[in-house]
Amino acid sequence: MITTLHIKNIGIIDEMSIDLNEGFNVLTGETGAGKTLIIDSLGIIAGGRFSKEMIRKGENYSYVELCFYAPENEQAMDGNIIVSREIYANGRNLCKINDRMVTVSALKEFMKTMLDIHGQHDNQFLLDPTTHIRYLDNFVGSEMKARKQEYQALYQEWKSIKTELKQNYGDEKEKERRLDLLEYQLKEIQEAELTVGEEEKLETARRKIENNEKIQNALGIAHEQIEMQGIDAISTSIHALEKICGVEEEIETILNNLKSMYYDLQEMGRDIGSLKEQNEEAGENKQEIEDRLDLIYSLKRKYGNTIPEILEYGKKVEAEIEKITNMDGYIKTLKEKKQKLEVQMEAISKNMHDLRENKAKELSTSIDKELSELEMQNSKFQVRIEYNTQKEFGPDGLDRVEFFISTNIGEEAKPLHKIASGGEMSRMMLAIKTILANADEIPTLVFDEIDTGISGKAARAVAEKMKRIAKTHQVICVTHLAVIAAKSDYHYYINKEVVCHHTKSKVKLLKESEVIEEIARLASGENTPIALEHAKQLRAS
Numbered sequence: 001m002i003t004t005l006h007i008k009n010i011g012i013i014d015e016m017s018i019d020l021n022e023g024f025n026v027l028t029g030e031t032g033a034g035k036t037l038i039i040d041s042l043g044i045i046a047g048g049r050f051s052k053e054m055i056r057k058g059e060n061y062s063y064v065e066l067c068f069y070a071p072e073n074e075q076a077m078d079g080n081i082i083v084s085r086e087i088y089a090n091g092r093n094l095c096k097i098n099d100r101m102v103t104v105s106a107l108k109e110f111m112k113t114m115l116d117i118h119g120q121h122d123n124q125f126l127l128d129p130t131t132h133i134r135y136l137d138n139f140v141g142s143e144m145k146a147r148k149q150e151y152q153a154l155y156q157e158w159k160s161i162k163t164e165l166k167q168n169y170g171d172e173k174e175k176e177r178r179l180d181l182l183e184y185q186l187k188e189i190q191e192a193e194l195t196v197g198e199e200e201k202l203e204t205a206r207r208k209i210e211n212n213e214k215i216q217n218a219l220g221i222a223h224e225q226i227e228m229q230g231i232d233a234i235s236t237s238i239h240a241l242e243k244i245c246g247v248e249e250e251i252e253t254i255l256n257n258l259k260s261m262y263y264d265l266q267e268m269g270r271d272i273g274s275l276k277e278q279n280e281e282a283g284e285n286k287q288e289i290e291d292r293l294d295l296i297y298s299l300k301r302k303y304g305n306t307i308p309e310i311l312e313y314g315k316k317v318e319a320e321i322e323k324i325t326n327m328d329g330y331i332k333t334l335k336e337k338k339q340k341l342e343v344q345m346e347a348i349s350k351n352m353h354d355l356r357e358n359k360a361k362e363l364s365t366s367i368d369k370e371l372s373e374l375e376m377q378n379s380k381f382q383v384r385i386e387y388n389t390q391k392e393f394g395p396d397g398l399d400r401v402e403f404f405i406s407t408n409i410g411e412e413a414k415p416l417h418k419i420a421s422g423g424e425m426s427r428m429m430l431a432i433k434t435i436l437a438n439a440d441e442i443p444t445l446v447f448d449e450i451d452t453g454i455s456g457k458a459a460r461a462v463a464e465k466m467k468r469i470a471k472t473h474q475v476i477c478v479t480h481l482a483v484i485a486a487k488s489d490y491h492y493y494i495n496k497e498v499v500c501h502h503t504k505s506k507v508k509l510l511k512e513s514e515v516i517e518e519i520a521r522l523a524s525g526e527n528t529p530i531a532l533e534h535a536k537q538l539r540a541s
Contacts, residue, residue, distance in 0.1 A: 063087075158345060378407065423454040437469075491515045517535070
């Protein structure tokens, strides 16, 4: 179960911690106080989508953290599991399970086993027949999950082959046209004889040529000054000092140094002269370099952003040419592989169909029982499965599953979207969630305004159902109905206040006397003696 929910910088919530408990936890409060933001935060930590508009104004990130008490879970440390998700305005996500970084998808998979959220959109989701097969498969359990994983791996490969067969280059003329184009592209790439790193060297050489005049001028001046001024001056100095070499010992040292400088300058002069000649030769190659770079740029526009990409494209072209050249044999191989996959897929699909058929009646009976307890005693729920004998494979096999219901005695069962009212949909979703949660052993169920479209006896039945569920699961419920709030084990009140020109959402765990007052407010809008007495009766019933 969830022991603590910590939220930071989401909507009007600057920072909030809620210590939750076992049993039935109810959240009520004024419209716009932040109840939905709390449910949204649970959706975020469950791996759901996040919009940057949810980040509190003036902040650049949002943070949600959950602490679970789950001593039987293998990931628990001292019985606890801490899950967190930090999301920044630039889209960066940081997800952790027990301080170990995980991906959003890994977080989502883990949270599926810990938390089930019924949001306001789920009723519409249930009206879509394409989703019904997922509910049934979840009810079937782990064996179906294993078969589905096996099937979907084959299905993806089959789809890829099917797409490739469709792209069979049309008729013979289309094949010839494609082959001509590919051979032209391959020839153009091969004749260019590109080498990795070549473009960078050519760019360097071109920059050097573009500065050649300046370089040549500088090298010429340096060479001339060394030859005409430096070497001649030192040579004259050497000749002068050699005449008095024996006069003083220090003169001999100076003379030796001058001779060393003379030889160094000669070496420098030769180096500068050689460099000057090389630059003169490079200048002559300018047009050749430009032509080569133009060719590379032309190929980049057609085949890739870099030389390695162009060369890789050439390999793909070569492989495709070989494939087209040997097309008949290649198509035959693909068809044989596709047929083999279909045999495997059909066998698994039949196995999945049997699993679904075996569990469909049990699911229908279970939902009928739940609906009966929710003041829909005359309803008859059906799970209908159609097996596609034409072998038109889909992502879930060859079955099409759709839920039907008859809400009155003597009426023919019809698809959900043609018959169910808003209140009936809320109760059906509660029934399905209850059954699936028991099957999957999900410890915490969250209901966001499950009371949509219900009142009177139906509302009381929903309240009693949720109270019973809370005996085996932790239940967290946002409600506007007094009859549901009255069944709470723990009642949290959400309100908002303005502090320093900023609206903040606050949460408070109510004492029993405050619970009575809140139930009275929900029931009548004010805390009159009659309303308070009615609230006490609801609480006691």
